[in-house]
Amino acid sequence: MRFIRTLHGDIHPEELGITYSHEHIVCRPPYWVEQGADDLLLDDKEKSKQDVIDFKNLGGQAIVDATAVDYGRDVIAVKEIAEETGVTIIGTAGFNKSFLWDAKLPQKVKEVVGNYNTYYEWIDSTSINTLADFVIKEIEEGLEGTGIRGGQVKFGTGYNRISPLEEKTLRAVARAHHETKAPMHSHTEAGTMGLEQVELLKSEGVNLEYISFGHMDRNPDPFYHRKMAETGALLSFDGISKIKYAPESTRINCILELVKNGYEDQILISGDTARKSYYKHYDYGLGLENILLKWVPRFIEDANARGFDGEKLIDKFFIENPARCFTFKK
Known part of the structure; x- marks a missing residue:
């Protein structure tokens, strides 16, 4: 039995279509609310929707909301x-x-997990298996008790380190993956600690073909990428359009180096568009349209000039690989 779980029900993998594999659409991160960081609050549904419409008008069909x-x-x-x-x-x-x-833990989350004061207190006070049960319920019953079910499970670690609580959530998410068969996604801060995450996942018996590692282009090191790809995992290049981190030529070079070494089936593309200033309809940014409108033609031209089939690779990165990556395999 193979299916992809969406916010509006389960679909066949072949129905997914052109997919951005890591985005944020509407979110108000409590940490950034408390810091007064307005740019990091995507808090206007209608403005977010306009960017999603731009994506659709260019042929986009699916988005993974990694929030x-x-x-x-x-x-x-x-x-x-x-x-x-x-x-x-x-x-x-x-x-x-x-x-x-x-x-601080928002009231709506307290109602689901208990009357803890902060996320830290909740995670620190709760066993790995109980945290896993929380994640399992979000996949099988609904996110935060809504009845709207999640389609992947996620964990994350910090820059050049894995804290004890991050290891705890990694293990909880791995166990939830085993129970639900949901695909896994990893946040790697600035693309670091991927190989260290791999060792922890192996200790939990995770088949790494069922996980995508985010933010790989934040660490534009072809040797590192090759080592990650050798595990069988998918690598998410989800910083497209963010020139402050690296020019697009650097990302494209890293992607084509993986293709040259036979890993084209393990590459995902997205923008991790998580600021008002990245969105077109919030603050005049490049928006969700930029990847399909400008980056894809540029990639095809560059790939073709180097002897690759750019159009075929785009189909892999946006259609074939996401359809495989986000499938439940029961």
Whole structure:
């Protein structure tokens, strides 16, 4: 039995279509609310929806919303955007990374997990298996008790280190994956600690072909990418459009180096568009349209010039690989 779980029900993998594999659509991260960081609050459903419509008008069909519970997701608003635009959206169960856990636990989350004060207190006070049960319920029953089920499980670690609580959530998410067969996604801060995450996942018996590692292009090291790909995992190049981290030529070189070494079936592409200033309809940014509108033609031209079949690779990165990556394999 193979299916992809979306916010509006389960679909066949072949129905997914052109997919952005890591985005954020409507979210109010409690940590950034407390810091007064307005740019990191995607808090206007209608503006987010307009960017999703731009994506759809360019042929986009599906988006993976990688917003976990500790990043202030708005499950209802995102489901409404999916229904109003016709774009398939996949939701995310699990956790992000530990520095966010100093934030106060919102009342709606307290109602589901118990009367803890902060995410840190909740995770620190709760056993691995009980945390796993929380993630399992989000996949099998609904995100934050909404009845809207998640389609992947996520964990994250910090920059050049894995804290004890991050290891705890990694193990909880791995166990939830075993129970639900949901695909896994990893947040790697600035692309670091991927290989260390791999060792912990192996100790939990995870088949690494069922996981995608995020933010690989934040660490544009072809040797590192090759070592990650050798595990069988998928590598998410989800910083497209973010020139402040690296020029597109650097990302494309890393991607084509993986293709040259036979790993084209393990590459995902997205933008991790998580700021108002990245969105076109919030603050005049490049928006969700930029990858399909400008990056894809540029990639095809560059790949073809180097002797690759750029169009075929785009189909792999946006259609074939996501359909395989986000499939439940029961």
